[in-house]
Amino acid sequence: MITPRFSCNQTDTSVTVRMYCPSVRASDVEINVDETLFTIHINPYFLRLNFPGRILEDDKSSAQYDPSSGYLTVSLTKEVKGEEFKDLDLLAKLLAPRPSKDQPSQPMIEVLDSESTSDDGEEDLVNRTNQLNLDSEQQTILEAAENDWQLPQSVPDPLPALHTSLQKPYGFLDMYTGYFAHVEHTENEVNELGSLADTLSIDQRRKMRLKHEEEKWDEEYYMADFADDSYIRELIAWRHPHALIDAQDPFNYTEEEKAAMLRLPRKEYLATPVQTHNLYLTLLTLLFSYAYDSRTTQQDPTPESAWTICSLTPAFSALDPPPYATSPLPRSPSEFSCAELSAVFTTVYRRALAFGLYRSWKLAEKCRTDVADFLSKGKRLVTRCLLEMKHILDHHEVYYVYSKVWTDDFCVWVQAYASDDVLRDLAERIRALKLDKESTGWDLEESEEAVQGELERDSDSDDESADEVERMAAEPL
Structure with missing residues (x-):
């Protein structure tokens, strides 16, 4: 399929997509609207755009094809009247796939600071809790066996990543x-x-x-x-x-x-x-x-x-x-x-x-x-x-x-x-x-100072030469 040249503009109530698709049959056009997603197919052209707002295909929507110019113009209604669709001139953003709804979310818990709080009451509670620890590991095991306690466990450290190729990614x-x-x-x-x-x-x-x-x-x-x-x-x-x-x-x-x-x-x-x-x-x-x-x-x-x-x-x-x-x-x-x-x-x-x-x-x-x-x-x-x-x-x-x-x-x-x-x-x-x-x-500063010193010496030398010329010119012949 060929992605046609296209442009988008809007009014308070609608969005207009104008695409260049010469020498096609207007009766073959297929248009589909799904919330923010707009797709249009007219052989051999295919265009899929993801708008920043919801659109509708209703009675006010229209599609017109001009055979002389080769442009197909599609007008779609905004679901929310007066909503401004931003970045309609950023074509790559419109062409980008719509994010998957099934995409797993990122972890929602993030450790922002590892320092303990300054609340005296909470610190005292932590200290008293720590004092409740049993004196020996052996005693812990014996009591656990009698009372069927669940001993604390930790997940072992993961193994190093297995590299099956010498190539390293980049870009x-x-x-x-x-x-x-x-x-x-x-x-x-x-x-x-x-x-x-x-x-x-x-x-x-x-x-x-x-x-x-x-x-x-x-x-x-x-x-x-x-x-x-x-x-x-x-x-x-x-x-x-x-x-x-x-x-x-x-x-x-x-x-x-x-x-x-x-x-x-x-x-x-x-x-x-x-x-x-x-x-x-x-x-x-x-x-x-x-x-x-x-x-x-x-x-x-x-x-x-x-x-x-x-x-x-x-x-x-x-x-x-x-x-x-x-x-x-x-x-x-x-x-x-x-x-x-x-x-x-x-x-x-x-x-x-x-x-x-x-x-x-x-x-x-x-x-x-x-x-x-x-x-x-x-x-x-x-x-x-x-x-x-x-x-x-x-x-x-x-x-x-x-x-x-x-x-x-x-x-x-x-x-x-x-x-x-x-x-x-x-x-x-x-x-x-x-x-x-x-x-x-x-040593950029040192290099610049060296150049400045040389330029000043050259300037002084030029001044002395000029003074010498003036002195010789003033002497009587």
Whole structure:
């Protein structure tokens, strides 16, 4: 079946679906409505949409086909008049499967704090209860035999997971394997794991990533860009078009963007709270690499753009996504600590300073501001950024693989599962971050002071030369 191009709009009382299906017989159309689910089949096209609210197929509903244009227009009645259906322009969210009603629920009990309470009465009760323990284990067993007590038992520790394959999962929610089995036969210049990419654990990947960053760090390169930063200052002063979009005035996706959404996978993601939390952190690294490339190219991608994006994203080049900081498990998917956000941006800063064409701390800081700007506009703009990144990767003969294992799923997840409130909260937290140069592990301050000292000496030397010339010119011949 073919998924047709389509668009949705609404009024206070109805929802209209307009789909392009040329050269079909209107009499063959089959429409079905089930609460929020709408399906339509007209050979060879099939469309299934899951709306955010209930719809009805009643006497006010209609379907009209225009043979000259090839468009079929279906109007459906809202069950609740005046209800606003949000995100009708996020096509991937509409196409996502409806969550299963039989899906087992997540555990409803969560230990938030292991510290004892400060209530004196409760502490006294616990102490008195503990004093009731019998003096010896032998006496306990004898009395248990006489009175048929049920001795306390505990479940044995589970056995370690049995791995029947050497391959280790990676990618979005660790759903992929085998994509790098023959990577040594491709010209993948960003892969830092070599032929072992499919078999290394996350700890091994991280060690190799850090080692590679240390090898690529070039102090002289950084000092040269710090000394001659006139072009970098121009890049920093450039205003990103996405930052100028008014969050209160939603934009319309282009036809090319809509077509890209229709080609995205149709998946339902059952992520745990911890996985959801980590996906938000990984999203920050993707947006940072996109911001760096779009700023340094002024949103005019070059043949090197795919390499830049992949090299600056640890989840791509080393299959090493966040978190990068050791911290307690989050109480909720939307709770982010300053330490873990700092660790995420310190990691991508290191990548930008070790691999970027322009290696500047100020440029990295500006890219972080761009990420905050994107997030503050909500998931629609974030989706547009991801679609632009996907377009760059999809058109590269090697690096398209990272679009398959990461970007495609992120485009769907952001539309269908990400929260605008969480994204905007992240934006505020990112703007408030204070990162220091020492966190990179490199002596950036010392390098900059060395450059400043050399520039001052050169300036003094030039002044002395100018004074000498003036003195000689003033002497009589």
